[in-house]
Amino acid sequence: MEKDYEIYEVFSQKEPTGKYESQFSLLAPSPEIALAMAQENFLRREDPPANLFVVNRRHIHFISPEARVALRRMDNKAYRMPGYYGRVLKKWHELKARRGIGDRLLKVEEDG
Amino acid sequence: MSIFDLPAVREDPEQVEAFLARIDRGEKIEADDWMPMDYRLQLVKLIAMHGISEIMGAFPEKEWVPRAPTLRRRLSLMAKVQDEMGHGQLLLRVAEDLIRPFGKTREDILNDLYAGRLKFHNVFHMPAPTWADAALIGWLVDGAAIITQKMLVQGSYAPYVRALRRIIMEERFHAFHGEDMSQALGDGTPEQRKMLQEALNRWWDALLMFFGPPEEEQMPSNQLKNLRYRIRTKTNEELRQEFLSKYVPQIWALGLTVPDETLRFDEATGRWVYRHPDYSYLRNVIGRNRGPRSEARLHLRRSAFEHNRWVREALLARQAVQKEAAIV
Structure with missing residues (x-):
């Protein structure tokens, strides 16, 4: 099943001027279904968002765990x-x- | 291909030490961080079981959706059942990311459930014959779950913590919902009170078992590992004591009787004294999916999986056609 379903990261905005907030991820066969599921899964009782979008996780570039260590800032x-x-x-x-x-x-x- | 069959690897003891030092410093571990295979396995066991239990736990309650006494109650219960399925989805995602590097997927998790390799929580093997059972599940089973989750959210694995934060937020509604249903019955007609008392009598042992056997002189090795990895921070018995402290007074406030005449709070030790249920029931009956409703609920899950297969396949077929069109 998931062998073909893909992972989508879900983001929303509270207000048009607000920042993009990560909600969580979900499995879906297409971006359209991912969007429908995102509303069902993450915005059932919250105030209606200004915007909602999904990103296929394959298209996100994460910093590597080794490089993350270097994120720590010196004082x-x-x-x-x-x-x-x-x-x-x-x-x-x-x-x-x-x-x-x-x-x-x-x-x-x-x-x- | 069981989700618990993770490859045996030789690990560098220094790397393991460094990992444990991170845990000791209170650092959080991410899905793509290096982690010992044993840490990963403990997480898979816990989180897959937690996720699947949310889904199996919706079944005893969903049975009451069409039979709820009023439209208002039906709306609330339906919302709650939907939340439980949502929690299942969150937790399965966390478990999937842990087994993904080894080519395992959600389908493998479900197949482990159907094959009896992956357990679901003991309370969800029990019948819910009356509306008072539905009320009591919302009040006390959810109450027990909340106590456990508030401990787990202190854990070391960041993706699980993120899922739990969302779950705990939603559980606040579940707690009030369950208390509201139970108050209505407990403070209702003699017949309603009797119904709630009978439900409590039916569920008491299962509620105590919820937290697992008490740790006596020797802590089981799995428990020790989970404490060492800071996947959990309290013992079964500590959690059970918290549950008793919070809920026994509520049970009394509703004028109900706990079906254990030995139950009392010992001021000297600051602990509850109570009669232990037969924990071998957990291992021999529930552990083998031979509880009163184990098979029926597994059957329901399996048949939903099979009956909806065509939907999953149709969605994938459409996607495949679109991909092909894009290539041409």
């Missing part, structure tokens, strides 16, 4: 994070005060 990427530049806000406050610029003219926004 040296702080300069990529906004928190690293926290001194900026303090500096703006300091400069404002020094030049006598009021809050109405220069707002210092916490979230950049």
Whole structure:
């Protein structure tokens, strides 16, 4: 049976602007049946999704287990994070005060 | 070709050590990671049995769908039965990915079931003669399953954990559904109460057996392995104690009597004392598919498989034609 049925990975989106979420996989004889089964198997009681799609697993390229180990990141990427530049806000406050610029003219926004 | 016949391979002891160290660090194992053949075999045994039990477990309940007392009850029960089949599909997918490297498929899993090599859970060999049995299955059998699954979801094999997370989410509906049916009967007319009490009397031993024999001085080797591989994290007896702590008070709250006059909570040890069922029944009767409903339910499954064969083949034929057309 499965010797000819293929594995489909099922993805859905909650909202049109949302990310693609993996639901699970299923066995089906064709993409059309896979789509019908995906709704039955994974979206019986959830809120209706904005979109749903299936991908034949043969067409997904997975990173190898050996390479996965290299995904672990060293703890040296702080300069990529906004928190690293926290001194900026303090500096703006300091400069404002020094030049006598009021809050109405220069707002210092916490979230950049 | 049984799914349990995995090739014997010589494994590098260092690689096995490294694998066990990953388990000890609490890492999760993926389907394409290297794993000892024995770890794979333990997973296949557990997950294929779990998956097939979801499917066989839908049978005693499905018998009550056309006979449910009201339309509302019928809708809920039908939804629940569909969930169980869905859980079966999820779990079979996880099992299939484990046996796939050896050319084995879902069909091999089903053939192992029909040949008696793959067992399904003991509770699903039992009859469900009244509506109260359907209620009690939803309440206590599902309750026992939830306790087991909450332990298994802590396990080391990531694909199984992902399937269990979805299953556990859906089981929350099953638990309330079963409790709702049982409350209606337990808090109903004297006749309804009697019906529920009789169902409890019928199911009590099977419920205790659900968790398997207690581990005494010597832990069975399979159990030890599963604990070592962190496929499971609690013993049978620990799970049974949890079940008793959660459900005996509910049984009492419904004014029902547990059919075991020795049952009591021992404050000193913090454990339930109870009369053990005859666990040899598990091995000698259920284990050989000789339970009251074993054969009938296997027959139902097998005949569904045979009767629907033409559908599977027709779908494949259509796909083959399309492929051919694409080549031309």
